[in-house]
């Protein structure tokens with residue numbers, strides 16, 4: 001899809017981080033923008049700001065509800081007549097080790113990070129196929145390529161998003177509907193503060209860490225804010241829409257481990273032990 005001006009983009013998780021950067025970039029391109037998020041307050045503030053230069057519709061949506069995603073689709077078509085770009089971006093970090101993670105936690109993370117993406121694709125893809133024009137960007141993660149310790153639901157959800165995206169790529173071959181799978185590494189957003197999005201009724205068991213581990217983690221959280229700016233990822237996304245490019249990686253930190261994993265699969269031998277994501281982050285920031 002080359003001409004974006006005048007077309008309509010729908011972005012979930014648009015109140016913060018990468019989703020907000022996508023919405024800003026689409027607005028700069030002259031697109032109509034539907035900004036959807038579960039956090040109504042921050043969403044309205046950002047939507048009002050973007051509405052000064054673009055046609056914006058702000059919708060409070062919980063993507064883990066099929067009904068809410070259907071309503072988002074209906075509101076988009078009512079307002080703008082069609083949807084051309086869908087960013088299934090809303091997501092939460094969370095989880096814990098498999099042996100300890102509560103079922104509530106599994107359901108919350110899978111509900112937002114996997115079912116939210118499935119509902120988005122299921123609802124918007126038939127419309128895009130019928131008009132034979134559209135592009136879906138599904139946000140997975142490097143955790144959709146590599147499994148880290150202590151984040152089981154997140155790993156499972158993001159591997160699911162990769163599988164869903166690859167399947168859509170197969171099934172849309174020969175049409176003018178494209179799909180991209182975004183696998184960010186470390187991007188400076190509020191993802192490490194996903195607990196703010198936790199529904200009140202969910203029992204959470206935070207994994208126990210030693211004092212030393214906790215100090216490292218705190219430092220890492222602080223260093224997170226110095227990572228890749230979301231606006232740079234938005235540029236990669238725009239290019240992927242224009243070039244119909246499937247994979248979008250934001251950095252090279254994980255490529256070696258991905259190659260090791262694939263070598264192990266092909267040889268049918270073993271997999272690399274990765275530990276916690278924070279350790280890799282620490283390594284990458286300290287060189």
Ligand SMILES: NC(=O)c1ccc[n+]([C@@H]2O[C@H](COP(=O)([O-])OP(=O)(O)OC[C@H]3O[C@@H](n4cnc5c(N)ncnc54)[C@H](O)[C@@H]3O)[C@@H](O)[C@H]2O)c1
Nearest residue numbers: 013016017018038062063090091141184186187189190191
């Ligand atoms: N930041 C990173 O380094 C990184 C790395 C890999 C993948 N990701 C993925 O990128 C995506 C965007 O996250 P981000 O990093 O910008 O974090 P963020 O926390 O800044 O933004 C996430 C947005 O999703 C919204 N959200 C949460 N639950 C929702 C729900 N049920 N329905 C609708 N909206 C909901 C939040 O309110 C927030 O505005 C997520 O899918 C995340 O898993 C981020």
